[in-house]
Amino acid sequence: MTEKKRTELDWQDIRVFLALGRHGSLSAAARLLAVNHATIARRLRSLEATFGEKLVERRPSGYTLTAAGQRMLAAAGDMESAVQTLGRGGQDGTPRGLVRVNAPPGLALGFLIERLAVVAGRFPGLDIDLAADVRAISLDRHVADIAIRLGRPTDGDVIAKPLGSMAYGFYGTPELCRRIEQGGEPVFVGFDEINVDLPEAAWLARQHPQSRIAFRANNQVGQALAARSGIGLALLPHYIGRQDPALRHCPMPATPPSREIWLLTRRLDRKNIAVRTVVDAVVQLFEENQALFVEE
Numbered sequence: 001m002t003e004k005k006r007t008e009l010d011w012q013d014i015r016v017f018l019a020l021g022r023h024g025s026l027s028a029a030a031r032l033l034a035v036n037h038a039t040i041a042r043r044l045r046s047l048e049a050t051f052g053e054k055l056v057e058r059r060p061s062g063y064t065l066t067a068a069g070q071r072m073l074a075a076a077g078d079m080e081s082a083v084q085t086l087g088r089g090g091q092d093g094t095p096r097g098l099v100r101v102n103a104p105p106g107l108a109l110g111f112l113i114e115r116l117a118v119v120a121g122r123f124p125g126l127d128i129d130l131a132a133d134v135r136a137i138s139l140d141r142h143v144a145d146i147a148i149r150l151g152r153p154t155d156g157d158v159i160a161k162p163l164g165s166m167a168y169g170f171y172g173t174p175e176l177c178r179r180i181e182q183g184g185e186p187v188f189v190g191f192d193e194i195n196v197d198l199p200e201a202a203w204l205a206r207q208h209p210q211s212r213i214a215f216r217a218n219n220q221v222g223q224a225l226a227a228r229s230g231i232g233l234a235l236l237p238h239y240i241g242r243q244d245p246a247l248r249h250c251p252m253p254a255t256p257p258s259r260e261i262w263l264l265t266r267r268l269d270r271k272n273i274a275v276r277t278v279v280d281a282v283v284q285l286f287e288e289n290q291a292l293f294v295e296e
Contacts (some may be wrong), residue, residue, distance in 0.1 A: 009051075016029060016033065016035075016043035016047070018073070018076050021065055024064075025062045025063060054066055054069075056106055095273045095278075096274060097126070099128055099278045100144045101147075102127065102143065102147045103130065104149075105133075105219035107220070108194075109132065110220065111292075112130060113130060116128050119278065125262060126277065133144070142239065146264070146275065147264040148163070148261065149264060151260060152262065155264060157266070158267060159264070159265050161279070162261070162263075165258040165260055167258040167283060167293065168237055169184075169249050170234070170235055170249070170251075171244070171247040171248065172232065173227070173229075173248075180250060186252075187213075188214070189215045189227050190216055190234075191223075192216040200235055201221075207254055212232075213232070215232060217230050221240060224244050226243070227247055235256070239289070239292040243292070263279065263283065
């Protein structure tokens, strides 16, 4: 057991612990903070000595937080938010600092990147970090300030805003679509084997269990790019398919049900100028582009 030695917390120790707790490895934390492994390990030992408890356990798969480490991560994340808030909005009310946004890969790559980059350009002091994850991330771990999710959220103390719904269709090259419309057997582009449990992948497997999936990619933007070759039909959200001039909509007997899109923020960030600025911008982006997302 770590010897109890209560001293004042060092903010640099906290930063190292946050990086390690979020990413689970010395290498990832070291890359993020631009320091070496020895510095990460030393800072962690210092924090454990200050806190008086063991915060992480090393396992073959990486570092895992102990129960005390989980409590410390939540508290450290709140501390980080408070520090960032000091730089997120000057006396003139302009947003400043870094706002981290997390979204599914399709939404991030196929819709948000270009549009959020424009938002960052409007405010010289505002930086936006957009990350894509297939699996939903927890805001409690402070990996992100804003999370955009598919499906109604079940998180605890968060503010959730509905952004609309997302409908699907099959898209392919004009030549391929004509061949299928004339009775040809459909061939598909789908998700890779790691993501076969995603709703779209599972639906396609149920509806077309005997059909060939000629090409697989781990996100829908990649699937759209593959479909341009004519190798197969891609089941895409309309906002991706409609924006690709090389593809056209190929009506099929059935498509998956639409999915709800939600925006989540931590309740403690509701008065944060920078976070609120990005939230308002995202809400406006979806309002202005609803025609891309819904059925015609």
